[in-house]
Amino acid sequence: MVVPGAALVALDWGTSSLRAWLLAADGAVLDRRRSDRGLLALTQDAAATPDDVAAAYETVFTQTCAEWLSTGPELPAIACGMVGSAHGWVDAGYRDAPTVLELAAADLVLVEHRSGRLHVVPGLRVPSADDRPGDVLRGEETQVLGVLDALGATADADLTVVLPGTHSKWVSVRERRVETFTTAMTGELYGLLLGDSILARTATEPVRDDEAFRRGVSAGSSPGSRGLQVELFGARALALDGTLAPSSVPDYVSGLLLGDEVGHLLPRRTGTGPLVVCGSDDLCRRYAAALAAHGVATQALTEDVTVRGLWRTAVGAGLVDACENEPSGRRSP
Amino acid sequence: MVVPGAALVALDWGTSSLRAWLLAADGAVLDRRRSDRGLLALTQDAAATPDDVAAAYETVFTQTCAEWLSTGPELPAIACGMVGSAHGWVDAGYRDAPTVLELAAADLVLVEHRSGRLHVVPGLRVPSADDRPGDVLRGEETQVLGVLDALGATADADLTVVLPGTHSKWVSVRERRVETFTTAMTGELYGLLLGDSILARTATEPVRDDEAFRRGVSAGSSPGSRGLQVELFGARALALDGTLAPSSVPDYVSGLLLGDEVGHLLPRRTGTGPLVVCGSDDLCRRYAAALAAHGVATQALTEDVTVRGLWRTAVGAGLVDACENEPSGRRSP
Numbered sequence: 001m002v003v004p005g006a007a008l009v010a011l012d013w014g015t016s017s018l019r020a021w022l023l024a025a026d027g028a029v030l031d032r033r034r035s036d037r038g039l040l041a042l043t044q045d046a047a048a049t050p051d052d053v054a055a056a057y058e059t060v061f062t063q064t065c066a067e068w069l070s071t072g073p074e075l076p077a078i079a080c081g082m083v084g085s086a087h088g089w090v091d092a093g094y095r096d097a098p099t100v101l102e103l104a105a106a107d108l109v110l111v112e113h114r115s116g117r118l119h120v121v122p123g124l125r126v127p128s129a130d131d132r133p134g135d136v137l138r139g140e141e142t143q144v145l146g147v148l149d150a151l152g153a154t155a156d157a158d159l160t161v162v163l164p165g166t167h168s169k170w171v172s173v174r175e176r177r178v179e180t181f182t183t184a185m186t187g188e189l190y191g192l193l194l195g196d197s198i199l200a201r202t203a204t205e206p207v208r209d210d211e212a213f214r215r216g217v218s219a220g221s222s223p224g225s226r227g228l229q230v231e232l233f234g235a236r237a238l239a240l241d242g243t244l245a246p247s248s249v250p251d252y253v254s255g256l257l258l259g260d261e262v263g264h265l266l267p268r269r270t271g272t273g274p275l276v277v278c279g280s281d282d283l284c285r286r287y288a289a290a291l292a293a294h295g296v297a298t299q300a301l302t303e304d305v306t307v308r309g310l311w312r313t314a315v316g317a318g319l320v321d322a323c324e325n326e327p328s329g330r331r332s333p
Numbered sequence: 334m335v336v337p338g339a340a341l342v343a344l345d346w347g348t349s350s351l352r353a354w355l356l357a358a359d360g361a362v363l364d365r366r367r368s369d370r371g372l373l374a375l376t377q378d379a380a381a382t383p384d385d386v387a388a389a390y391e392t393v394f395t396q397t398c399a400e401w402l403s404t405g406p407e408l409p410a411i412a413c414g415m416v417g418s419a420h421g422w423v424d425a426g427y428r429d430a431p432t433v434l435e436l437a438a439a440d441l442v443l444v445e446h447r448s449g450r451l452h453v454v455p456g457l458r459v460p461s462a463d464d465r466p467g468d469v470l471r472g473e474e475t476q477v478l479g480v481l482d483a484l485g486a487t488a489d490a491d492l493t494v495v496l497p498g499t500h501s502k503w504v505s506v507r508e509r510r511v512e513t514f515t516t517a518m519t520g521e522l523y524g525l526l527l528g529d530s531i532l533a534r535t536a537t538e539p540v541r542d543d544e545a546f547r548r549g550v551s552a553g554s555s556p557g558s559r560g561l562q563v564e565l566f567g568a569r570a571l572a573l574d575g576t577l578a579p580s581s582v583p584d585y586v587s588g589l590l591l592g593d594e595v596g597h598l599l600p601r602r603t604g605t606g607p608l609v610v611c612g613s614d615d616l617c618r619r620y621a622a623a624l625a626a627h628g629v630a631t632q633a634l635t636e637d638v639t640v641r642g643l644w645r646t647a648v649g650a651g652l653v654d655a656c657e658n659e660p661s662g663r664r665s666p
Binding site: 125237241 | 458459460461464466467468469500501515516517518519521522525526529530531548551552559560561562563564565566567568569570571573574576590593594596597598601
């Protein structure tokens with residue numbers, strides 16, 4: 001399949017899935033694919049050698065993008081996410097924050113394979129210091145660049161970008177540089193607790209309950225919080241006392257976790273610029289409510305910005321000659 | 334099997350197992366049994382009726398204690414733990430704290446069955462109030478009574494009893510009454526995180542590392558803690574940075590969780606009496622270290638005190654005529 005105007009293959013290859021886009025030179029999405037062959041699926045065999053793992057990545061890449069690549073071996077390809085981790089196709093390493101978001105070609109790590117070359121985006125790291133744990137992210141650096149692209153000129157100011165998810169990231173951006181960032185295991189803890197804990201046995205099939213969420217936020221972020229490990233068990237006590245419906249336990253626990261995260265990280269925010277939350281509709285709504293409880297307004301960005309970030313990175317690194325004469329007129333990815 | 338001097342069948346019937354003892358009138362252990370048929374095993378069938386569940390409990394009880402019960406139908410039996418929960422053999426309810434620990438016969442809930450009667454100890458509850466979650470425990474009320482019995486006269490003072498485990502309990506005791514208590518999900522969170530999270534994929538087979546535990550306690554309980562959800566992810570950053578061995582991640586996470594628990598609950602302790610930790614050797618050692626970081630000395634009680642508490646409850650309720658003329662001379666249970 002030859003797609004006229006195709007200029008870039010862009011991949012967001014994470015822990016559990018691969019999303020792939022075929023982009024035009026102006027960033028417009030011409031075609032897209034999705035696969036559930038993320039890092040976890042590709043590294044299940046503990047006996048696999050690094051060569052086996054690399055071959056498995058290459059097979060998935062070829063299967064997913066073969067039609068596009070037949071357009072010509074010259075079509076550049078770029079990827080972000082766990083594909084660049086120590087258990088990825090290639091270890092693309094980390095760049096240390098503070099750092100710029102726009103990359104040169106030399107910043108990308110190359111994988112040579114049968115169908116050509118793949119440029120992999122490195123992650124970001126806050127180095128550990130003086131027994132103080134640092135932090136890492138991989139894939140979110142590209143999301144943040146996509147956020148700046150989506151925001152346009154307003155992104156020149158300081159801002160805090162919150163990327164909720166399995167591992168929630170709070171990224172401090174100043175003049176288009178990442179100053180620092182912090183990770184909270186919020187989404188993963190929610191999954192663990194509601195999947196297999198005493199709270200899973202307390203809860204029934206969830207029914208949306210915004211008031212239960214609000215109660216959870218309040219209990220999790222109040223100065224009187226007795227700590228997350230205690231307040232979580234409180235959800236069971238409330239349910240046993242009949243003051244919290246078992247079907248509302250999930251929203252209460254979600255509120256506790258978000259309230260605890262916001263209560264700890266909002267006071268540590270650097271800079272005074274706007275706070276942008278970028279994620280699904282549901283998560284943006286929840287974070288906006290948790291932050292509103294602290295009197296903080298947020299700007300929600302519910303669009304998927306990763307493909308924007310991949311395209312912007314490819315343009316910055318010279319992989320694509322961008323057609324950006326009329327940015328407001330181009331079809332957004 | 335007729336055992337001379339048998340005076341009581343005592344059961345600690347919890348979530349995952351049943352422990353049973355045959356006791357003499359002075360509390361001495363004459364025989365013991367163990368079964369893995371706890372609440373979870375007996376309530377796996379979602380389609381089971383309450384009568385089915387009761388029949389399953391009765392079968393396990395009979396199989397475990399049949400030899401003892403053949404001594405005569407008059408042998409009294411007492412049980413504590415999840416056997417008295419809503420998914421137990423009988424719902425023994427909760428008594429509200431503050432409350433005494435010694436019970437009258439009328440406080441125990443009776444189960445009539447083919448082989449006689451079983452007296453079930455109710456749990457304890459701090460009722461929820463003003464949107465403030467309360468708390469619950471079941472089985473630990475009997476452990477605390479066993480702690481008081483083991484401590485002897487010193488238990489007449491105020492004291493805080495810490496019972497670490499899946500759900501860690503901090504119980505405030507004043508003049509042999511439970512004033513209040515607080516639960517932290519410390520042990521359960523540890524199991525979830527090291528069983529199936531990004532930290533499980535970061536850790537390798539644990540090697541004991543007291544220094545890693547100490548670092549975790551410090552990070553989890555310091556005033557500069559960025560909250561448990563952030564500090565937990567820090568364990569991964571430390572491991573990726575090479576400043577924490579993957580085999581030491583479990584001890585670091587254990588330290589974080591205990592440090593967070595102690596950091597939140599120690600300042601909320603009521604009373605000024607001694608702090609007693611009752612649990613396994615390993616947990617007592619860990620809690621002593623975490624509390625020592627706050628300058629607090631602890632008294633460790635590594636003995637299993639539940640059987641003492643069951644016997645003491647049975648004596649108090651008049652199920653057994655105790656031979657207590659020489660308490661210091663009797664064989665301890």
